[in-house]
Amino acid sequence: MAQIFHPRTKVLSRASIMAGAIVLAACTVVAAALYRSSYFTGVNEARQQDVPFSHQHHVAGLGIDCRYCHTSVEKSSFAGIPPTTTCMTCHSQVWNTSPMLAPVRLSFQTNTPLTWARVHDLPDFVYFNHSIHIAKGIGCSTCHGQVDRMPLVWKVNTLYMNWCLDCHRHPEEQIRPKEEVFNMAYQPPADQAALGASLVRQYQVRTQQLTDCSICHR
């Protein structure tokens, strides 16, 4: 009886198994790289907006505090996007004929909201709360980066869960004095290890709960 498989088949079969493993590994590597890339995470990609509002101009150039517009950041889960009247507080007088601000004036006159493209969008199963982070000494720039250097806003962090957990496991590495929370240019001091540990105690950060599922998920 003739052989069903030619001896060369052995080489081919081994090669195809090897090739399959390599293809699988390559797919995994490519998928992982894509998953971490800015194409997927949106990190460092400025988002276009109908009104090209520049935080750089308003914060670094004019010295306006975050809370002038984001009024609820200290007392609510939501930092707050300003109503058009906040823009018009100044722009009823300054740059009040600028074409760039035409959508703002239209919104004000017709009482219809401006539309902003969301830059920081957490999954809907995450219940993030701004106010508790502010109250416990986590600075704006820790998560949002130096927004005062951004003409259009981009993300500087992925907001992935492992990134959240880095800090929830070691809050002493990021915590800062409460009076520095809104300081965009804050740099941790050389003795951050000692300062962080003492601030965690002083602000009564309950470190043993910070990695509980229910802290962020309901």
Next chain:
Amino acid sequence: MTTISDDMDGGLLASGNRHAPGARPRGAAAIAGIALAAAIVFAGCHSDMYNQKKYKPLAASEFYPDGQASRPLVDGTVVHRDHSDDGVIASGKVNGVPVNGFPFPVTEQILRRGQERYNIYCSPCHGRTGDGRGMAVQRGFPQPPSYHTDSLRARPVGHVVDVIAHGFGRMYPYADRVAPRDRWAIAAYIRALQASRQTTVADLPPSQRQQLK
């Protein structure tokens, strides 16, 4: 009013499993196996948990005609909160007349709060020292009067609270940005700014006089 468009739907990447060879049945089986494994792995990836059928604050809505998820208040709606700060604390006035005196004791803590709130909400126009030369003014906003005039020093403190709450001239109302008690804290801080230019060295306590040397 503001709406946030929530179109950051993390569309999933289709993994391309195209291949050229596979002339032999076993090669084809291996490829099919990989495709099956990938299909199983990626079958778990869908976005209906990431983007749930619920509204976040200020979200856009296709359901309501005005395009907003946040609904306007029905006429006659009563705010469900503590109303003890209504009246003079919110408006600075009694029977339409600005009061001259604080409705609660002004402590150092209140002054510090007033300084913080002043620097956030008032200093862009009025300047950090109250001279009316803030950054917005330097960029073209009409200059408000300096606080350091006899006429503004003589105004009752309730007037400041009234202006914060209701606006004045070209100044918009700040009632939605500055809470009632913070208005008084700011008013107290403005009084401190005014006093800073009326105080002589002889008025200072000895300890502070020492610091000036």
